[in-house]
Amino acid sequence: MSEIITIQNFGKSYGKIRAVEGLTLAINSGELFGLIGPDGAGKTTTMRTLCTLLPLEEGQMQLAGFEVRRDVAAIRSILGYMPQRFSLYPDLSVEQNLLFFADLFGVSAAEKKKRLPQLYHFSKLEPFKNRLAKQLSGGMKQKLALSCTLIHTPKILILDEPTTGVDPVSRREFWQILQQLRDDGVTILVSTPYMDEALLCNRVAFMHKGKVLALDDPRLITKHFPHTLYEVATPAPQLLVPYFKTAHACESVQIFGDRLHVSFAAPLADAMLKSVVQSAPQPVIEMRQIAPGIEDTFMALMKNRISPQP
Amino acid sequence: MNRIIPIIRKEFIHIRRDFRTLIIIFIMPVAQLLMFGYAINMEIQNITLAVIDHSESPASRDLIRAFAGSKFFTVRHFDGGESRVGALFQNRQARIVLIIPQDFAATIARPVATKVQALIDASDSNAAQAIRNYADAILQTYNAGRGLAAPFEVQTTIQYNPTFKSTYFFVPGLVALILIMISALLTSVAIAREKETGTMEQILVSPVRAREIIIGKVVPYILLAFMDGVIVLLVAHFWFKVPIIGSVALILGAALVYVFVALALGLFISTLAHTQQVAMMAALIISMLPSIMLSGFFFPVASMPKVLQWITYVVPAKYFLLIVRGIMLKGNTLAQIGTPLLVLLGMGIILTIISTKKFKTTL
Numbered sequence: 001m002s003e004i005i006t007i008q009n010f011g012k013s014y015g016k017i018r019a020v021e022g023l024t025l026a027i028n029s030g031e032l033f034g035l036i037g038p039d040g041a042g043k044t045t046t047m048r049t050l051c052t053l054l055p056l057e058e059g060q061m062q063l064a065g066f067e068v069r070r071d072v073a074a075i076r077s078i079l080g081y082m083p084q085r086f087s088l089y090p091d092l093s094v095e096q097n098l099l100f101f102a103d104l105f106g107v108s109a110a111e112k113k114k115r116l117p118q119l120y121h122f123s124k125l126e127p128f129k130n131r132l133a134k135q136l137s138g139g140m141k142q143k144l145a146l147s148c149t150l151i152h153t154p155k156i157l158i159l160d161e162p163t164t165g166v167d168p169v170s171r172r173e174f175w176q177i178l179q180q181l182r183d184d185g186v187t188i189l190v191s192t193p194y195m196d197e198a199l200l201c202n203r204v205a206f207m208h209k210g211k212v213l214a215l216d217d218p219r220l221i222t223k224h225f226p227h228t229l230y231e232v233a234t235p236a237p238q239l240l241v242p243y244f245k246t247a248h249a250c251e252s253v254q255i256f257g258d259r260l261h262v263s264f265a266a267p268l269a270d271a272m273l274k275s276v277v278q279s280a281p282q283p284v285i286e287m288r289q290i291a292p293g294i295e296d297t298f299m300a301l302m303k304n305r306i307s308p309q310p
Numbered sequence: 311m312n313r314i315i316p317i318i319r320k321e322f323i324h325i326r327r328d329f330r331t332l333i334i335i336f337i338m339p340v341a342q343l344l345m346f347g348y349a350i351n352m353e354i355q356n357i358t359l360a361v362i363d364h365s366e367s368p369a370s371r372d373l374i375r376a377f378a379g380s381k382f383f384t385v386r387h388f389d390g391g392e393s394r395v396g397a398l399f400q401n402r403q404a405r406i407v408l409i410i411p412q413d414f415a416a417t418i419a420r421p422v423a424t425k426v427q428a429l430i431d432a433s434d435s436n437a438a439q440a441i442r443n444y445a446d447a448i449l450q451t452y453n454a455g456r457g458l459a460a461p462f463e464v465q466t467t468i469q470y471n472p473t474f475k476s477t478y479f480f481v482p483g484l485v486a487l488i489l490i491m492i493s494a495l496l497t498s499v500a501i502a503r504e505k506e507t508g509t510m511e512q513i514l515v516s517p518v519r520a521r522e523i524i525i526g527k528v529v530p531y532i533l534l535a536f537m538d539g540v541i542v543l544l545v546a547h548f549w550f551k552v553p554i555i556g557s558v559a560l561i562l563g564a565a566l567v568y569v570f571v572a573l574a575l576g577l578f579i580s581t582l583a584h585t586q587q588v589a590m591m592a593a594l595i596i597s598m599l600p601s602i603m604l605s606g607f608f609f610p611v612a613s614m615p616k617v618l619q620w621i622t623y624v625v626p627a628k629y630f631l632l633i634v635r636g637i638m639l640k641g642n643t644l645a646q647i648g649t650p651l652l653v654l655l656g657m658g659i660i661l662t663i664i665s666t667k668k669f670k671t672t673l
């Protein structure tokens with residue numbers, strides 16, 4: 001597979017704050033690539049710089065062979081970008097929004113005629129084409145925004161947290177569209193705070209404080225988890241946190257819903273496990289070793305700031 | 311360049327669907343004109359004049375009749391004596407008190423100067439000045455009627471606005487004020503709105519160029535502001551009967567240049583402001599205050615302190631006021647208004663260049 005987006009040693013500061021530090025990434029053509037990380041990780045900065053919206057000051061970036069620093073116009077014409085904030089014209093109808101962006105990207109009349117039904121087909125927005133954008137539901141707005149960024153048939157699609165604040169059903173629908181676009185050959189770079197969405201990507205990079213901590217197939221990324229993980233079922237998870245934190249030299253304790261995830265540097269011997277359960281100040285229904293999930297992995301990586309293993 | 315048309319078209323959809331903008335554009339100028347035209351009237355009538363007549367002679371009654379006969383004064387006799395004149399002013403029972411001395415009838419018959427005293431309430435100094443002028447005029451007529459010739463005579467002819475109509479004075483100023491306010495406000499808000507709602511981010515990522523966005527944004531408002539100018543002029547001419555002695559085409563042409571300057575100003579503001587609120591406040595302050603205070607609209611530039619006089623050189627309204635007053639009231643031709651027109655054009659070009667440079671196609 002050929003690399004269509006490459007980033008080398010990208011760095012960016014806002015005054016004294018270091019937003020991104022020595023970021024190096026390569027995204028393959030036709031890939032659905034996820035950027036995951038907490039707020040302030042540098043995801044939006046990276047995406048905006050790729051889109052030529054922010055000046056590239058440190059490092060190198062190429063999109064489909066074009067230099068971000070030099071070929072601004074060329075990059076803008078092959079790129080679709082959907083910013084984090086919903087930003088279409090609320091007082092324009094669905095169709096007016098689509099046509100405006102078509103004109104902005106110089107889509108020919110013939111092309112428009114072909115493209116519009118396609119976009120209506122996957123977004124299912126046709127029945128609402130005369131409705132004002134501000135009267136659409138959250139999920140429909142997102143689909144309209146996506147349609148507008150797709151109007152000029154871009155080769156590369158960059159989406160900044162497209163599903164934040166969207167209901168679960170619309171989210172699933174949205175990701176089905178993304179997967180279909182990927183199958184049609186569009187390269188997609190998407191950021192998301194949702195771990196279930198990360199699983200739908202071909203590869204994910206986990207960013208934290210401007211650095212990539214792990215980069216892998218989302219199903220394999222859990223191998224970066226550095227410890228052994230146990231799940232503790234208990235009626236009082238909160239009350240047990242200090243017990244695990246102090247009484248035993250564990251690496252971390254996280255509350256996952258009504259359970260605790262406790263990690264240790266190495267697997268516990270059976271006897272040790274037993275004594276941990278028995279000396280707990282609250283009843284422990286069950287404590288068993290489990291395979292770490294993506295979230296466990298990221299939590300652990302964030303805490304330890306471990307560099308990605310090659 | 312073919313991206314300009316869609317931007318213009320979109321802007322018109324915004325304007326059509328935004329009721330508030332429409333009101334600002336079409337109702338505000340007319341409302342302002344009517345308000346200024348009627349509420350601010352610099353002519354004073356029915357000034358209460360209290361007379362203390364110590365003479366009580368046919369001659370003194372003649373003089374009083376001269377005052378009572380004018381439409382400016384309402385005469386009231388007052389018997390309280392000089393000591394209570396202060397109370398008359400305090401209680402606003404008179405704005406001018408005329409005191410006729412006991413020997414008035416006797417001295418006026420002889421060829422020596424006869425003195426009467428007029429006390430004027432100058433708590434409103436503009437009004438006091440006007441009252442004094444009216445009183446002087448009446449006394450002069452009175453003297454003339456008695457065949458008393460002054461050693462020499464100053465004949466004053468008031469030109470271009472012989473009856474001192476205040477609408478003649480306000481309308482050109484209002485045209486200047488309204489055009490710059492509307493234009494600067496609309497453009498700056500239109501661009502700041504896109505920044506605030508984030509749509510600018512979406513536009514900028516397209517291959518569109520800065521100048522295409524700017525032209526697309528400005529053209530609709532040039533048309534609207536120009537229409538506004540026409541409306542204000544129509545109301546001024548047909549409702550307030552302000553004459554247009556010079557060429558109508560010349561006024562419209564000059565208005566177009568002025569609108570261009572105003573829009574460039576709005577554009578400049580929008581490159582600095584990131585929210586509609588800031589843009590609106592900045593546009594109002596930057597366009598309105600100088601256009602009222604420093605343009606010669608109300609206060610003559612010549613009587614300002616030197617520092618303020620220097621500032622007036624960068625106030626576009628000052629130049630437009632010269633042009634509009636010149637054309638409407640004096641019938642100026644293009645050659646006579648050439649200099650201020652060129653200054654305006656230069657201002658517009660400089661502002662546009664700065665704004666286009668400052669308007670980045672990055673965030």
